[in-house]
Amino acid sequence: MDYFSDLKGKRILVTGGSKGLGLDIALSFARLGSKVVITGRKQSALEEAAIQLRKYQEDCTFITSDMQDVESVRKMVDEAARHMGGLDVLVNNAGINIAKPAVEVTEEDWDQVVDTNLKGLFFCSQQAGRYLIPQGSGKIINIVSQMAFVGFYDRAAYCSSKGGAVQLTKALAVEWAEHHINVNAVAPTFIETEMTKPMFEDRTFYENVIGRIPLGELAQPSDVTGAVLFLASNMGNFITGETIKVDGGWTAI
Numbered sequence: 322m323d324y325f326s327d328l329k330g331k332r333i334l335v336t337g338g339s340k341g342l343g344l345d346i347a348l349s350f351a352r353l354g355s356k357v358v359i360t361g362r363k364q365s366a367l368e369e370a371a372i373q374l375r376k377y378q379e380d381c382t383f384i385t386s387d388m389q390d391v392e393s394v395r396k397m398v399d400e401a402a403r404h405m406g407g408l409d410v411l412v413n414n415a416g417i418n419i420a421k422p423a424v425e426v427t428e429e430d431w432d433q434v435v436d437t438n439l440k441g442l443f444f445c446s447q448q449a450g451r452y453l454i455p456q457g458s459g460k461i462i463n464i465v466s467q468m469a470f471v472g473f474y475d476r477a478a479y480c481s482s483k484g485g486a487v488q489l490t491k492a493l494a495v496e497w498a499e500h501h502i503n504v505n506a507v508a509p510t511f512i513e514t515e516m517t518k519p520m521f522e523d524r525t526f527y528e529n530v531i532g533r534i535p536l537g538e539l540a541q542p543s544d545v546t547g548a549v550l551f552l553a554s555n556m557g558n559f560i561t562g563e564t565i566k567v568d569g570g571w572t573a574i
Contacts, residue, residue, distance in 0.1 A: 327555045329354035334398065336388065336445060337415030339366035341547030342464065342512040344373070346412055346549050347544035351377040353550075359402040360386045360415070361504040371390070379459075388415045388441030389433065398448035407491035410451040410553045412465040413442045420475040431478045438482035445487055446504070450493075454500045460553050463490050463506040464545070467568040470508065483508075487564050494562030501559040507548045510568035529531075 329347055329537035333350045337343040338359025347548035351357050351374045358384065359374070361367050367383035375480055382404055386397035402408045416438045419430045453459030468476055487506055494504040511517065511530050521527045521539070531537060548565045551557050 325353050325512045325554050328366055331355045331409040333357045334401045335359045335411045335414055337413045337489045339370045342545055343414040343517045344370050346546050349546045351381055356405045360384045360397050362387055372532050381441045389436040392443045402452050408452045410434050410460045418479045422475055423477040433510045434478040435482045439485045442486055453502050457501050459502045461504045461551050462552050465506045465508045467508050467510050467571050491562045505552045506564040508564050508566045509545045510540050510571050533571050554558045
């Protein structure tokens, strides 16, 4: 049985899709025959990612956009919908973290993190809703973090933004249920990617993290992508307002 065959032809928008987890998610959708648009701030990275996507689907494309700029976000969603002829699934993956002790966090630091991870996520979802509500169907999947449920050092703004995103997921799920729009989230632990590799070269930090994960290893992008595909497919049709934790057991302790 091909569990994800219903994703073929679906119109997918993945924010922050040029590298790391976002690119893994986008590539997985493209391999399944979905139409995919990725977004990000750096055009060069997006162009490289689009080359990979087009190996599976020729009409995959990218849009440069800044999640901290609401008007940019709205235009990005509109452009993606025009390119694909509509929208079926939004994956809100774009996010940032500025790791600092709480007493050193500046207003600019706070605004960058919260505006990207929460404000941008909301207005992207809002604009997507303007397409999903009239058609009476759709899926929104927010990539949040285990840090929405636990505290951690040097992440006051990040934890706040991700905790807010979990609550926003519930609020949108309840409000848009009558339109048959499923809104869910996926909360990963630390993921092993090219971007996080320098972070884990600090062995003390690495051992601290691994010591908190009962499964004893970092998550891989594919671990998170599996949860996203499940929620986007028909198998997740009766799930809404939920957050799937892909954390190796961290939050179970």
